[in-house]
Amino acid sequence: MRRNDFIVRLVKLKEQYPWLKEVNSQSLQMVARNADRAFVNFFEKRAKRPRFKSKHTGRQSFQCPQHCKVLFPAVGTKGHIVLPKIGPVKAILHRQFNGAVKTVTIVRDPSGKYYASVAVDDGQAALAPDSIDFEHTAGIDAGIKTAFTVVSQNGTEKIDSPSFLKKNSEQLKKQQKRLSRCKRTVTFKENEKGERIKEVTVSKHYEKVRQELARTHEKIRHRRKNWIDQVTRRLVNDSQVTTYVIEDLNLKGIVKNHHLARAISDVGIGNFYRVLRYKLEASGKNLVVAGRWYPSSKLCPECGTKKEGLTLRERQRCCAHCGHEHDRDEAAAKNLRHWVKLTEIERNGRALEREAIPF
Numbered sequence: 001m002r003r004n005d006f007i008v009r010l011v012k013l014k015e016q017y018p019w020l021k022e023v024n025s026q027s028l029q030m031v032a033r034n035a036d037r038a039f040v041n042f043f044e045k046r047a048k049r050p051r052f053k054s055k056h057t058g059r060q061s062f063q064c065p066q067h068c069k070v071l072f073p074a075v076g077t078k079g080h081i082v083l084p085k086i087g088p089v090k091a092i093l094h095r096q097f098n099g100a101v102k103t104v105t106i107v108r109d110p111s112g113k114y115y116a117s118v119a120v121d122d123g124q125a126a127l128a129p130d131s132i133d134f135e136h137t138a139g140i141d142a143g144i145k146t147a148f149t150v151v152s153q154n155g156t157e158k159i160d161s162p163s164f165l166k167k168n169s170e171q172l173k174k175q176q177k178r179l180s181r182c183k184r185t186v187t188f189k190e191n192e193k194g195e196r197i198k199e200v201t202v203s204k205h206y207e208k209v210r211q212e213l214a215r216t217h218e219k220i221r222h223r224r225k226n227w228i229d230q231v232t233r234r235l236v237n238d239s240q241v242t243t244y245v246i247e248d249l250n251l252k253g254i255v256k257n258h259h260l261a262r263a264i265s266d267v268g269i270g271n272f273y274r275v276l277r278y279k280l281e282a283s284g285k286n287l288v289v290a291g292r293w294y295p296s297s298k299l300c301p302e303c304g305t306k307k308e309g310l311t312l313r314e315r316q317r318c319c320a321h322c323g324h325e326h327d328r329d330e331a332a333a334k335n336l337r338h339w340v341k342l343t344e345i346e347r348n349g350r351a352l353e354r355e356a357i358p359f
Contacts, residue, residue: 003036024084060108068104110214127284130242139336143329151333165266175213182206243286301334
């Protein structure tokens with residue numbers, strides 16, 4: 001069944017299931033559109049097959065694409081978000097904005113807290129990106145011991161990983177052990193159609209400990225997000241850099257390595273690049289993505305000689321051709337910075353000899 005056909009059927013489904021009338025009609029249509037997009041991504045092999053979304057576990061959310069308002073507070077009062085069929089809801093607003101409210105997404109975290117994300121059209125035209133100039137270009141290499149290495153004409157900057165998950169690992173272990181000891185009963189029953197249904201009954205103490213564990217994960221997530229916002233804002237505000245060059249990393253493949261998964265996930269590389277991209281676009285700057293097979297770590301930053309068989313243990317190495325000693329991450333960032341000077345043939349990796357790279 002097509003998406004639009006299902007949206008038309010929603011009118012008849014409301015007569016069959018009266019509880020559907022309690023929900024805003026535009027929110028139901030957004031659910032159909034999201035499900036359609038999920039199956040399109042699955043059939044085009046961009047994602048896994050969509051699964052049934054339970055209302056009892058995990059992160060819950062819904063969207064209101066119309067008839068939403070944000071009422072900013074007066075002095076000494078709280079703000080409100082007006083939602084269709086719900087009305088005004090008290091909210092602590094992050095900041096005041098001007099523009100038309102397009103979509104409001106309500107999220108309930110496993111900790112029980114509710115958050116609202118508001119998409120606003122401010123009516124301003126997007127800034128035209130600056131021209132790419134090598135002198136105002138910086139390379140960013142994502143590492144393991146060091147989160148990011150940034151190389152520009154002003155020098156090299158190493159950004160250490162905050163390791164929020166590692167610092168709270170002992171607290172998480174204790175809470176997970178406490179949760180495993182709490183009472184949790186699992187039973188199976190048959191419904192009217194003869195289908196076997198799983199029912200889980202938990203104690204009050206189980207729910208209390210589960211919320212404590214969820215709040216700890218929420219605190220870690222918020223600290224990581226705040227760190228990413230601070231670092232990306234500082235990089236974007238650098239007046240000497242108008243273009244950043246990053247790698248096209250296969251993050252799904254990297255996290256399958258159990259020796260690197262926790263360190264990579266704790267930094268949040270994918271989210272870091274996503275936030276950096278939209279902040280650069282809003283500031284009229286550029287983000288260039290180097291090819292996935294560009295050997296940035298294997299090339300010498302001085303002469304361009306490529307070393308085959310480079311392992312992750314080799315953090316410092318000496319070039320066999322020119323004798324230059326360099327740090328692995330710093331060399332990769334330098335080579336990424338030179339990506340903007342390479343020709344199309346050199347970027348595809350067919351002519352990466354020492355004389356072919358203009359250093």
